[in-house]
Amino acid sequence: MDTITHTLFGLGLYGAVNKRDMDKNTKRAYLLTAVGASQIPDIDVISRLWDTEGLYQMWHRGITHSVFLTPVWALLFFLLSFLLFKVKDKKLFLLGWLAVFIHNTSDLFNAWGTGYLEPFSNMRITFGTIPIVDLVIWFIMGTAFIYSRRNKLISPYYFRVAWAFLLVHVIIQSTQGFIIYKQYDxxxxxxxxxxxxxxxxxxxxxxxxxxxxxxxxxxxxxxxxxxxxxSRETADLDKLFSQRPEARTLYEWSPFVVLVDDDERLGLYDPRFYRNGQSFLFEYIEKNTER
CATH class of the missing domain: 2.60.40 (Immunoglobulin-like)
Structure with a gap:
């Protein structure tokens, strides 16, 4: 999912918590944990800084999105809450764990997919049933926020209802996607x-x-x-892979690719992201020139 959606997930978790008897520091610890843990798996974007071998496509949404790493991230925010706010509440660990789990699991449902089972499997799991930017999710969470402002005494109730509607939305959308997929399979x-x-x-x-x-x-x-x-299935990709290591990564990362081998370019692209005549995941070299 996109950054805004993950932020909404974090705020939605924070909103669902009953904070009536909490002091200011405890509220801050819960807010940090809910929103921070909802974002932390995407810290892998910094791997661009040291990627010299064209592996970023495989690293992004890789090990940081593993379901096996979720308790580690939760523990991080539990410790941060104690260090920054002197709050030691085991429920913070559970909240952080839930937030990271929601992040990693929700990313399974869009076309990009995740390395959900790393390091035990490098397979990219993707269902493709929910768009990366889902305006229905935005609407559900936005509605909960509006109603929560009108009646703060029962504010958590509105966010809990929103989570129920969100789950129903994902189930309905994904069930339809599965039925359509089977029609073509x-x-x-x-x-x-x-x-x-x-x-x-x-x-x-x-x-x-x-x-x-x-x-x-x-x-x-x-x-x-x-x-x-x-797709030019007979294309020799050795030269492409040697000059553009990102192309080999894309070839291994995508479920399948379209190969391009014409007078101008040798390359490949992921057709899942093909729009208006081109895929934004396209790696190629120019013929007779270096790109």
């Missing part, structure tokens, strides 16, 4: 799903032999063909 060699910003609407990316077709589909209308792409 038997017809193509490979299938991937990417949720659109419009609720209950999906891009279905299929590959059979050297042809990649991207459909727009939902359960309430006939599918529409958006793009038909040709």
């Amino acid at each position: 038997d017809q193509y060699d490979q299938v991937a799903l990417s949720a659109d910003f419009i609720p209950w609407t999906f891009s279905v990316i299929t590959k059979k032999d050297d042809e990649v077709i991207i459909f727009n589909d939902n359960l309430f209308k006939k599918e529409e063909t958006q793009y038909v792409l040709q």
